Amino acid sequence: MKSIDVVIPNYNYAHYLKNCVDSVRNQPAERLRILIIDNASTDDSAAVARMLASADPRIELMLRPKNLGAHASFNDGIDWAQSDYFLILCSDDYLAPGALARAMVFMEDNRDVHLVHGKTHFRANNTEGDGLPDNPLPSDWSKQDGMSFLKFLCQSGRNFVSGPTAIVRTAIQKKVGYYKPALIHTDDLEMWLRFALHGAVGRTENIQAVARVHDFNQSATVRTLEQWSIEFEAAFQSFFENDGAILTDANVLLRQARNALSERAYWSAVAQLCRGEPEAMALMRHAIKLRPSAAWLPPLRYLLRRSDASALIGRSVKALGRRLGASTTPDGRL
DSSP: EEEEEEEEEHHHHOOHHHHHHHHHHHHHHSSEEEEEEEOSSSSSHHHHHHHHHHHOTTTEEEEEESOOHHHHHHHHHHOOOOOOOEOOOOOTTTEETTTHHHHHHHHHOOOOEEEEEEEEEETTTSSOOOOOOOOOOOTTTEEHHHHHHHHHHHHOOOOOOGGOOOOOEEEHHHHHHOOOOOTTTHHHHHHHHHHHHSEEEEEEEEEEEEEEEEETOGGGOSHHHHHHHHHHHHHHHHHHHHHHGGTTTHHHHHHHHHHHHHHHHHHHHHHHHHOOOTTTTHHHHHHHHHHHHGSSSOOHHHHHOOTTTHHHHHHHHHHHHHHHHOOOTTOOOO
């Protein structure tokens, strides 16, 4: 079994930290190192981290006197890493049993694969059970070459790689470099695009990690679909202005990403309009900004590509009907 380093960034998650660390150190990995980076937590995180490190020599600590933010932790972890493989696992998430071994066996058998990922089960606070399968399939993997993966991300305008499951080759991580602090919520998407320039990507349908859903998740600070779309556009823009600029079809791929974001924003805005939500017009303006032709030509192809289009249209029509019904006077006038 090859070696793996796992970085666990933490801020005020003392009540989650032990569960996260235990999920890593209980993995069947012969050569494992864990680095807990605490960003000056004001709860009992430092004490929990010290307790864990005192019981397991594989655990190292970086306890900051000042909060430098999540990106500083990610990038310090990249500098610290020296094993064959590398994972960043935030302390409010935890690994499924056998996740590391499954990933490393696949990557050892496929030397052109530098990034692997799998499914994440999202677990709300105070819910019973973690959704993990009793009998995961160890060989349930697929592989996609880097350029196909990159084009797929652009054509969809989405990020299909779940961070808690993303295991990479350390040598390639050091080659592609650091996470970008300017991309607050989509730094991982931009990183996966960079990895795609260097090799293939593997995916398993197994659940590889569990992510807790709570009010203090970083993603919870993004309040509107327009904000999310802007963040995604920034990630694609950053990539194609830098590492991705070497691609001969960089402009085409960036345009495809913007079109995909515009289409999703357009139909989300239509749905919001039907429900009478106040953010709808801002989201529609954003969709048209990304793709001006949407002002007079609705992106119907987006609906045709979705298998659930009929259900989406049906829900929107019903919502509009309820709004109109609520807005009429007894004689039927608006």
